[in-house]
Amino acid sequence: MNKKRIYPSWFLIIPIALYAIFFLLPSALGVGYSFTDWNARSLGEVNFIGFENYKEIFTSDKDYLTGIGHTLMFTVVSNIIKLIPALLLAILLNEGMKAKGLYRTLLYLPSILPFVIIGLIFKSIFNYKTGLLNVTLEALHLGFLKQKWLSDLDVVWKSIFGVDAWRGIGYVMTIFIAGLSAIPKSYYEAAQIDGANFWQRLRHVTLPMLSGSIMINLVFGITYGLKVFDIVYVLTNGGPGHATEVLSTYSYQLYSTGQYGMSTALNTILLVITAIIGVFVVRQMSKQEVQQ
Numbered sequence: 459m460n461k462k463r464i465y466p467s468w469f470l471i472i473p474i475a476l477y478a479i480f481f482l483l484p485s486a487l488g489v490g491y492s493f494t495d496w497n498a499r500s501l502g503e504v505n506f507i508g509f510e511n512y513k514e515i516f517t518s519d520k521d522y523l524t525g526i527g528h529t530l531m532f533t534v535v536s537n538i539i540k541l542i543p544a545l546l547l548a549i550l551l552n553e554g555m556k557a558k559g560l561y562r563t564l565l566y567l568p569s570i571l572p573f574v575i576i577g578l579i580f581k582s583i584f585n586y587k588t589g590l591l592n593v594t595l596e597a598l599h600l601g602f603l604k605q606k607w608l609s610d611l612d613v614v615w616k617s618i619f620g621v622d623a624w625r626g627i628g629y630v631m632t633i634f635i636a637g638l639s640a641i642p643k644s645y646y647e648a649a650q651i652d653g654a655n656f657w658q659r660l661r662h663v664t665l666p667m668l669s670g671s672i673m674i675n676l677v678f679g680i681t682y683g684l685k686v687f688d689i690v691y692v693l694t695n696g697g698p699g700h701a702t703e704v705l706s707t708y709s710y711q712l713y714s715t716g717q718y719g720m721s722t723a724l725n726t727i728l729l730v731i732t733a734i735i736g737v738f739v740v741r742q743m744s745k746q747e748v749q750q
Contacts, residue, residue, distance in 0.1 A: 485729065492723035498716025511723035521700045522708060522724070529704045529728075532618075532690075533683030533735075539623045540630050541675060547627070548634035549664070562635065569629035577692025580621045584608050584693075609698050618702065622689055626682075630675050637671030638664070673743035677736055684732045 492511055496504045515522040547565065551558045568576070583590045584607035592604045607617040641664070649659045665672075687706035690696065696703040696711070705728045713721040 488722045489726050489729075491719060492726045494719050496719040496722075498718070504719075507719075511720050512727075514720070515723060515727065521703065524700065525703045525705050525708045525724075526727070526731075528702065529684055529686070529706075530731075532686055532704060533680055535619055536622055536626075536683045536686075537676065537679040539619055540626045540679065541672075543623070544627045544630035544675075545634050545668075548631045548638055549660070551631070552635055552638045562632070565628035566632055567628065568625045569632075571625065573625075573688030574692055576621065576625055577689055580617075581608065581693055584617055608694055611698065611701050614694060614698065614702055618690060618693055621693065625689075626679075630679070633671050633675055634668065637668045641667045669743060673740065676739050676743065680735055680739060681732060684728060684735070 491504070493506055493508060494504045495507050495510075514520075551562055551565075555561075586592060586604070586606045586609070589607070591607065595601060595603050605613045607613055645663050645667070646659060649663050654662065685706055686704055687710065690702055690704055691707055691710070694702045696707045705724055709721045709724040709728070712718075712724065
């Protein structure tokens with residue numbers, strides 16, 4: 459009997475070993491190197507310098523704190539502009555409308571495209587002189603709406619969020635649709651008999667029953683937002699100036715210039731922020747699910 463209980467656990471040895479070798483060990487080494495002066499000129503000589511890298515990040519005038527602020531801002535706004543429209547679309551497409559399968563497919567398709575391809579396409583579309591967007595506005599005699607979409611400080615973040623929402627809403631919507639399909643129809647029938655309108659059914663039936671899907675989307679969205687790199691790098695490369703720099707683009711720039719210790723310090727800060735926010739969100743959502 460004991461052998462039968464232990465036998466399935468043997469299958470965990472290889473996955474755990476691979477996880478430790480390819481994730482835990484590199485992460486631990488990265489944290490360790492963040493306390494050193496490791497750089498391209500050290501020629502193999504790496505010296506322990508304590509918290510000097512972190513001190514420079516939080517006290518220097520190199521806009522590292524601005525990058526942290528941009529990362530947190532992107533995470534919050536990115537989740538808001540995707541979660542709410544995706545939920546409404548999921549509710550709409552979960553009803554018995556015609557060709558709902560086609561609409562689901564069309565909305566989901568952008569999420570399977572690589573970020574680099576999407577970034578290059580929209581960088582061309584947003585070009586001020588020859589881009590499809592401004593050319594179309596000009597053709598419709600709406601030239602006054604033309605913008606320098608990727609170089610105007612007042613517009614650039616809106617452009618990034620627009621592209622990000624275009625790509626991600628379909629993915630979030632699909633998770634919500636899976637959650638909606640698991641809600642028994644009898645709950646809605648009972649609510650209708652009690653005289654509940656659409657908004658009351660949404661508040662008292664749909665949202666509580668979707669707590670698991672909401673938690674999944676929040677965790678995925680927060681993790682994605684905190685480590686965002688591709689879409690920002692391809693569209694703006696952190697510009698104009700440092701207006702759209704995030705932690706990942708700063709880390710990439712430092713690493714590409716040979717400042718490996720500083721780069722790993724930024725990545726360590728990103729890891730800590732992600733872990734703290736992720737654990738907090740999971741705990742809060744789990745508490746709400748238990749209460750419900």
